[in-house]
Amino acid sequence: MNAITSAPAAQTVHVPLGERAYDILIGPGLIARAGAEIASRLKGRKAAIITDENVAPLYLDALVASLDAAGIASAAVVLPAGEKTKSFEHLMTACDKVLEARVERNGCVIALGGGVIGDLSGFAAGIVRRGVRFVQVPTSLLAQVDSSVGGKTGINSRHGKNLIGVFHQPDLVLADTDVLNSLSEREFRAGYAEVAKYGLIDKPDFFAWLEANWKAVFTGGAARIEAIATSCQAKADVVVADERENGQRALLNLGHTFGHALEAATAYDSRRLVHGEGVSIGMVLAHEFSARMNLASPDDARRVERHLQAVGLPTRMAEIPGELPPAEVLMDAIAQDKKVKGGKLTFILTRGIGQSFVADDVPASEVISFLREKHP
Amino acid sequence: MNAITSAPAAQTVHVPLGERAYDILIGPGLIARAGAEIASRLKGRKAAIITDENVAPLYLDALVASLDAAGIASAAVVLPAGEKTKSFEHLMTACDKVLEARVERNGCVIALGGGVIGDLSGFAAGIVRRGVRFVQVPTSLLAQVDSSVGGKTGINSRHGKNLIGVFHQPDLVLADTDVLNSLSEREFRAGYAEVAKYGLIDKPDFFAWLEANWKAVFTGGAARIEAIATSCQAKADVVVADERENGQRALLNLGHTFGHALEAATAYDSRRLVHGEGVSIGMVLAHEFSARMNLASPDDARRVERHLQAVGLPTRMAEIPGELPPAEVLMDAIAQDKKVKGGKLTFILTRGIGQSFVADDVPASEVISFLREKHP
Numbered sequence: 044m045n046a047i048t049s050a051p052a053a054q055t056v057h058v059p060l061g062e063r064a065y066d067i068l069i070g071p072g073l074i075a076r077a078g079a080e081i082a083s084r085l086k087g088r089k090a091a092i093i094t095d096e097n098v099a100p101l102y103l104d105a106l107v108a109s110l111d112a113a114g115i116a117s118a119a120v121v122l123p124a125g126e127k128t129k130s131f132e133h134l135m136t137a138c139d140k141v142l143e144a145r146v147e148r149n150g151c152v153i154a155l156g157g158g159v160i161g162d163l164s165g166f167a168a169g170i171v172r173r174g175v176r177f178v179q180v181p182t183s184l185l186a187q188v189d190s191s192v193g194g195k196t197g198i199n200s201r202h203g204k205n206l207i208g209v210f211h212q213p214d215l216v217l218a219d220t221d222v223l224n225s226l227s228e229r230e231f232r233a234g235y236a237e238v239a240k241y242g243l244i245d246k247p248d249f250f251a252w253l254e255a256n257w258k259a260v261f262t263g264g265a266a267r268i269e270a271i272a273t274s275c276q277a278k279a280d281v282v283v284a285d286e287r288e289n290g291q292r293a294l295l296n297l298g299h300t301f302g303h304a305l306e307a308a309t310a311y312d313s314r315r316l317v318h319g320e321g322v323s324i325g326m327v328l329a330h331e332f333s334a335r336m337n338l339a340s341p342d343d344a345r346r347v348e349r350h351l352q353a354v355g356l357p358t359r360m361a362e363i364p365g366e367l368p369p370a371e372v373l374m375d376a377i378a379q380d381k382k383v384k385g386g387k388l389t390f391i392l393t394r395g396i397g398q399s400f401v402a403d404d405v406p407a408s409e410v411i412s413f414l415r416e417k418h419p
Numbered sequence: 420m421n422a423i424t425s426a427p428a429a430q431t432v433h434v435p436l437g438e439r440a441y442d443i444l445i446g447p448g449l450i451a452r453a454g455a456e457i458a459s460r461l462k463g464r465k466a467a468i469i470t471d472e473n474v475a476p477l478y479l480d481a482l483v484a485s486l487d488a489a490g491i492a493s494a495a496v497v498l499p500a501g502e503k504t505k506s507f508e509h510l511m512t513a514c515d516k517v518l519e520a521r522v523e524r525n526g527c528v529i530a531l532g533g534g535v536i537g538d539l540s541g542f543a544a545g546i547v548r549r550g551v552r553f554v555q556v557p558t559s560l561l562a563q564v565d566s567s568v569g570g571k572t573g574i575n576s577r578h579g580k581n582l583i584g585v586f587h588q589p590d591l592v593l594a595d596t597d598v599l600n601s602l603s604e605r606e607f608r609a610g611y612a613e614v615a616k617y618g619l620i621d622k623p624d625f626f627a628w629l630e631a632n633w634k635a636v637f638t639g640g641a642a643r644i645e646a647i648a649t650s651c652q653a654k655a656d657v658v659v660a661d662e663r664e665n666g667q668r669a670l671l672n673l674g675h676t677f678g679h680a681l682e683a684a685t686a687y688d689s690r691r692l693v694h695g696e697g698v699s700i701g702m703v704l705a706h707e708f709s710a711r712m713n714l715a716s717p718d719d720a721r722r723v724e725r726h727l728q729a730v731g732l733p734t735r736m737a738e739i740p741g742e743l744p745p746a747e748v749l750m751d752a753i754a755q756d757k758k759v760k761g762g763k764l765t766f767i768l769t770r771g772i773g774q775s776f777v778a779d780d781v782p783a784s785e786v787i788s789f790l791r792e793k794h795p
């Protein structure tokens with residue numbers, strides 16, 4: 044909490060979306076500065092903070108104090124932590140709180156938490172009074188590098204994850220890199236899988252930099268800020284090219300087709316697998332599958348695996364605790380996720396590190412025999 | 420249900436909102452043509468119909484048959500009729516049905532009903548998969564001339580009406596003028612108040628035409644189509660000028676400030692007052708208040724009242740069955756609705772028939788003494 048005189052400087056990533064343009068600030072001590080940053084950008088002086096039971100005891104008081112100091116009155120609602128919070132029931136609670144706090148169209152909703160809180164709060168901000176301002180204060184690494192940027196918000200349905208929501212861009216993202224110190228090692232690593240993903244999509248130099256500097260990213264300081272800012276910039280570039288997800292935003296799903304199938308196969312039980320771990324295994328599988336299709340060198344797959352292993356992420360299906368269903372069941376999950384057209388699947392494949400592309404003619408038969416090989 | 424050879428021709432009002440542009444078709448027999456009209460405009464061949472218990476027995480089979488004939492598979496959900504249906508609970512039911520029907524982003528939600536069903540269905544269409552296509556088949560006069568046009572969707576909260584929703588424009592509006600024959604006389608009249616409103620806002624010739632032709636509008640046929648088309652065009656013009664309701668869309672609230680206060684004062688009990696009746700009384704009050712402020716001639720107020728009385732609408736607070744709270748309580752409701760700034764209110768006033776304007780400096784003290792006079 045003490046300002047260190049040699050604290051590394053914050054970085055800013057600008058997301059140029061016309062009248063929906065906004066800044067992402069990345070650096071230490073941003074929660075303490077939140078009030079001032081918000082007051083200088085938004086007219087309203089009323090805010091509703093939405094957070095969860097893990098994050099509230101750690102950071103809510105500091106955020107409220109910072110808002111107070113800037114003349115912004117706030118009310119907070121503390122929801123249970125975890126994926127189940129992305130439900131209609133909690134959405135209703137959140138909307139109710141925003142209205143109770145008398146937030147008008149120029150007032151704001153502030154999400155203080157990981158991706159769960161960010162997705163739910165952004166949805167609430169998008170629908171109360173048909174849209175109020177929205178500020179993200181992402182506190183997990185995954186939220187800082189992925190979910191807080193891009194405007195996709197939503198909740199889950201019994202028909203699937205994230206099926207109900209709106210596009211509602213934030214007006215400001217404050218990624219306080221200090222708060223990541225209280226995140227569990229496992230959650231930090233899971234978020235790191237998404238950081239590595241940006242290198243693997245189209246930034247081979249960034250991937251090489253991560254191989255050399257990942258320890259410093261885990262420790263904190265300038266390298267962490269650098270890694271998060273590069274990730275936010277990468278995500279922002281894709282979002283600007285395809286705000287409403289009609290085309291190339293699909294590249295962000297590298298590793299996610301296999302990953303989602305593994306999440307489904309483990310019934311979203313976070314004791315067995317969290318999202319980033321599924322993505323880690325999925326990215327290795329995507330590289331191996333690309334090699335098998337003679338698109339990329341097997342050396343690249345090995346290099347990806349080596350790095351993810353080094354940081355402590357799982358890279359093999361066999362590392363998932365408990366039994367996995369047979370390859371055919373995993374294949375069903377993939378087919379459900381993707382829509383099979385005439386036996387062909389859309390998949391993110393690669394020609395090598397940093398050379399991913401959208402392939403829309405992947406034979407389902409190749410995928411199933413690959414899965415059988417990997418998971419006999 | 421039989422096609423009459425001399426059936427009056429349908430009219431089309433185009434709403435030019437760029438990539439969100441759409442047509443409103445107004446005429447007889449449109450439910451029978453719905454499948455063909457939708458199929459020629461939208462790519463998807465899956466639809467979820469949302470309707471209510473009053474409308475379903477009358478028109479659901481015909482709509483489904485028409486979709487079937489056009490190769491569009493549909494599933495329907497029948498919700499309770501009435502304002503209470505605009506809730507989170509029913510929104511969840513509706514979203515669930517849309518997902519169950521496997522409606523993708525190019526498939527559509529079809530609202531078959533009055534404004535309640537339209538507002539709820541449009542909201543569901545706006546959030547399932549972050550937006551699927553939306554077709555309005557409005558069956559009440561109010562829905563045909565007002566709520567189905569403009570893209571405002573939403574539900575109620577315990578903090579107030581319509582406080583939660585999205586802007587989501589329809590892709591097509593099919594206003595079948597035949598279905599209004601099964602509407603109760605009272606609901607038809609209530610919708611008619613909104614028709615008259617468009618004349619009073621800025622179409623004095625239309626108001627004069629209504630004075631001469633209202634009986635034909637109530638009977639059906641070409642005059643009804645003409646009145647609905649003129650109303651849709653009027654609403655479309657305002658929406659195009661101000662899609663997200665930042666300014667001049669406020670003119671549509673002529674008569675609504677007083678009207679809403681009366682609705683609140685009668686606890687939204689439709690046995691005592693329905694929305695259009697409140698608007699009818701409110702429009703007379705707005706004209707009388709404008710005369711009192713020396714903005715308009717008292718003759719205009721009398722002329723407005725005479726016409727609304729002729730069609731059978733209430734025009735005086737005393738006509739509302741049961742006790743009304745004192746003027747001070749009505750004033751509180753107005754102040755809550757409007758935001759009072761330094762004792763001044765924003766109000767839609769008029770300089771005469773068809774000459775309404777937004778006044779943002781109406782002294783609250785004048786309103787209260789006017790109300791005391793009218794409701795001693």
Ligand SMILES: NC(=O)c1ccc[n+]([C@@H]2O[C@H](COP(=O)([O-])OP(=O)(O)OC[C@H]3O[C@@H](n4cnc5c(N)ncnc54)[C@H](O)[C@@H]3O)[C@@H](O)[C@H]2O)c1
Binds near residue numbers: 126158162182226230
């Ligand atoms: N909107 C998007 O574009 C997008 C993109 C990717 C993921 N997501 C969504 O994000 C969600 C996953 O996000 P997540 O991994 O942040 O999950 P999460 O929000 O559940 O956070 C993970 C855990 O860490 C805790 N936590 C968060 N910050 C902490 C901190 N600083 N200190 C201590 N504990 C902390 C949380 O309470 C929670 O228990 C999923 O629902 C996913 O669908 C959305």
Ligand SMILES: NC(=O)c1ccc[n+]([C@@H]2O[C@H](COP(=O)([O-])OP(=O)(O)OC[C@H]3O[C@@H](n4cnc5c(N)ncnc54)[C@H](O)[C@@H]3O)[C@@H](O)[C@H]2O)c1
Binds near residue numbers: 472501561606
């Ligand atoms: N979105 C907007 O811009 C907008 C504008 C104005 C009003 N509204 C909303 O519209 C709603 C009021 O609309 P409404 O007056 O249509 O109410 P409604 O939907 O409740 O319909 C009125 C009654 O008529 C019945 N009905 C409808 N069509 C019928 C038919 N053809 N035959 C027999 N019965 C029929 C309904 O079942 C209901 O009982 C309110 O919730 C209001 O907030 C929205």
Ligand SMILES: [Zn+2]
Binds near residue numbers: 237
């Ligand atoms: Zn991910």
Ligand SMILES: [Zn+2]
Binds near residue numbers: 565613675694698
């Ligand atoms: Zn109205």
